[in-house]
Amino acid sequence: MRRTNTMSLNLAPLLVPQVLTHRGFPSSDMIPRKVHEAQLDKITIEKMEASAKAITENLAMPLLSVPAGSIESYITQNMDAITSFEINYLEQITKIPDLTKTIMAAMPEITKELESEKIGPAFGKDIHDTFHDALTLELFNENFFTNKFLNNGISNKLDMQAQMSLLFTEFVGAGIDINELFNVSVKLFAVFIGLITGLMDNDSRQEARLRELASLASRYAEEKDSLITTFEITSNKETKAELDEAYREAINQAGQVV
Amino acid sequence: MSKPSYSISKTKKYVKTFIKLPADVQARVDKSINSDLVPNPYKYKLLKGQYAKLGIHTFGVDAYRIEYMIEEPERLIKLLLVFHRSEGYR
Numbered sequence: 001m002r003r004t005n006t007m008s009l010n011l012a013p014l015l016v017p018q019v020l021t022h023r024g025f026p027s028s029d030m031i032p033r034k035v036h037e038a039q040l041d042k043i044t045i046e047k048m049e050a051s052a053k054a055i056t057e058n059l060a061m062p063l064l065s066v067p068a069g070s071i072e073s074y075i076t077q078n079m080d081a082i083t084s085f086e087i088n089y090l091e092q093i094t095k096i097p098d099l100t101k102t103i104m105a106a107m108p109e110i111t112k113e114l115e116s117e118k119i120g121p122a123f124g125k126d127i128h129d130t131f132h133d134a135l136t137l138e139l140f141n142e143n144f145f146t147n148k149f150l151n152n153g154i155s156n157k158l159d160m161q162a163q164m165s166l167l168f169t170e171f172v173g174a175g176i177d178i179n180e181l182f183n184v185s186v187k188l189f190a191v192f193i194g195l196i197t198g199l200m201d202n203d204s205r206q207e208a209r210l211r212e213l214a215s216l217a218s219r220y221a222e223e224k225d226s227l228i229t230t231f232e233i234t235s236n237k238e239t240k241a242e243l244d245e246a247y248r249e250a251i252n253q254a255g256q257v258v
Numbered sequence: 259m260s261k262p263s264y265s266i267s268k269t270k271k272y273v274k275t276f277i278k279l280p281a282d283v284q285a286r287v288d289k290s291i292n293s294d295l296v297p298n299p300y301k302y303k304l305l306k307g308q309y310a311k312l313g314i315h316t317f318g319v320d321a322y323r324i325e326y327m328i329e330e331p332e333r334l335i336k337l338l339l340v341f342h343r344s345e346g347y348r
Contacts, residue, residue, distance in 0.1 A: 175307040222301070245271055246339045
């Protein structure tokens with residue numbers, strides 16, 4: 001087995017179920033070194049390493065051990081345990097100052113590394129491409145969520161819990177099922193962790209599992225995007241009116257092909 | 259024999275919103291529709307709630323979202339609207 005050289009990669013996922021918070025995955029060897037040295041002290045790094053170890057053992061390894069073809073059913077059957085682990089993990093992460101900024105600063109580098117297949121060169125390019133596209137989509141939605149979250153907080157001078165309540169209220173008001181959004185965020189996070197760990201281990205025997213994880217990541221990222229896009233449409237009167245008008249036009253259109 | 263490819267139909271609303279896009283975005287949107295959406299329109303999810311019941315799907319190109327419907331058995335993709343997703347600042 002040839003392990004990817006993580007010293008030069010400085011990689012790191014990732015993204016979190018944003019419904020709960022907007023913090024990221026902490027692994028010190030995955031953060032760009034300059035950011036790392038500038039922003040994170042020794043205690044923080046130790047905490048991050050402990051969290052990274054826990055998340056690898058509790059989330060990534062089980063996903064990389066179940067029979068190929070059974071990953072989604074494993075996630076479904078263990079959803080309560082995965083959710084509980086992630087919530088606990090996030091509670092720990094939110095105590096680490098400046099981590100969000102650090103993680104987000106690392107993301108463009110991570111997507112570049114994926115695109116160029118520097119991570120997990122033992123695997124087929126389709127896995128990298130699918131993961132890259134899912135991650136790019138998720139980053140877009142993560143930015144939306146973070147901005148929305150911060151915007152609410154700043155404009156209303158609210159604490160974190162109140163910000164979350166307000167955000168939930170907005171989503172519910174727009175007809176979005178918060179449980180659905182939460183569940184897909186949890187699943188997305190788990191498969192991202194499985195993918196990045198598998199790619200970094202660079203063991204070609206994991207090819208089938210990683211292909212399955214990449215496919216799930218793509219599906220979950222699209223699912224989450226449809227939830228947030230629906231939120232945007234229904235919470236913006238102008239866009240909603242335009243879509244409603246376009247729909248009426250479409251059903252009256254007699255299959256005119258352009 | 260393989261099934262024929264999907265055809266594209268555009269509403270006036272789609273055309274109206276599309277022509278407002280910058281030229282480079284128009285090119286990217288057209289390219290993605292042809293290379294990603296047309297071969298596999300069911301890959302992209304339905305919107306939620308009332309729009310799911312209407313059969314409206316959403317397809318993303320960068321920060322833009324294209325809303326569309328699929329008409330069977332005509333194998334027709336009806337493009338409804340393209341709009342720029344905000345980045346959370348409102």
